[in-house]
Amino acid sequence: MVNRVVKVVVTGPVNAGKTTLIRTLSDVPVVCTNESATDDVAGMKDLTTVAMDHGICYPSEGMELHLYGTPGQRRFDFMWEILAVGAHAILFLVDGSDPESIEEVSYIYDHFGERINIPELILVTKSDLEGALSPADVAARMGIDPSHVVACDPRSTNAAKATLLSFIESQKLEVCEPII
């Protein structure tokens, strides 16, 4: 039997937790392109994604979730476009404790929104940190339907898998067979 392959793009501002999420979810070794940060990102963390993260999750018999994480900085927007080709669903991550992250996710959300129309989910990370906004507040700031916005800690395997699976199941995605 051929597995159903679902391609999921994971995007959002730098430091939102995209690479962490893919590492948590993947059942195979993750392909990462983490490089030393030399710009203002260096104040937040040492390494930053410059091309993509790729992992595969096998949630159930007959299904493969192919995860593609993007870089967060706008100068890598050419990778956003490359990685979005053929995607079935998209996750936007945003650091709920960082006002700049919430501002930036709107820009990224619009960028993709102008180019593709696929099921989307916004994951608010870092809800455990002081001053973090609730998913409802983030939805209000972004001006979008709050039912598309949920909290998720990408460091937690159980939380991340449960969130992604219920999203995939709820969408009845039109999935295709593997291309190669």
Place this chain on the structure above:
Amino acid sequence: MATKQDRINSVLDELKMATSDIQGAGVLSPDGMMIADKLGGTQGDAAAAMGAALASLAKRVTDTLKVGDFQEVNIRGSNAGILLFDIEHRASLIVTVTQGANLGLVFLEARQAQRQLGDIL
């Protein structure tokens, strides 16, 4: 005493002067910022980000397929070529060359610049 930036720029100037097959050269950080731009034209920032993405992916490919340390990427377009050299995993040297460039000579010069930049950075 010349600043680091001056020394990098003079390596790039020398490289560009070495052969007319070399059109431009630049040094970029691993996270896609231009450190020194002698590419000519206005695409420096895009070249830096794309160069960093290419270099990082090339590194992953050489690791995964076990062909040793990543050294360079060679892209040939129908009008010109682009070479990308690793500088001790701390930066990359990007070189644009003419169509039909004498790549033997270009590589010789670029490797020398690569060593010099490795010492400076």
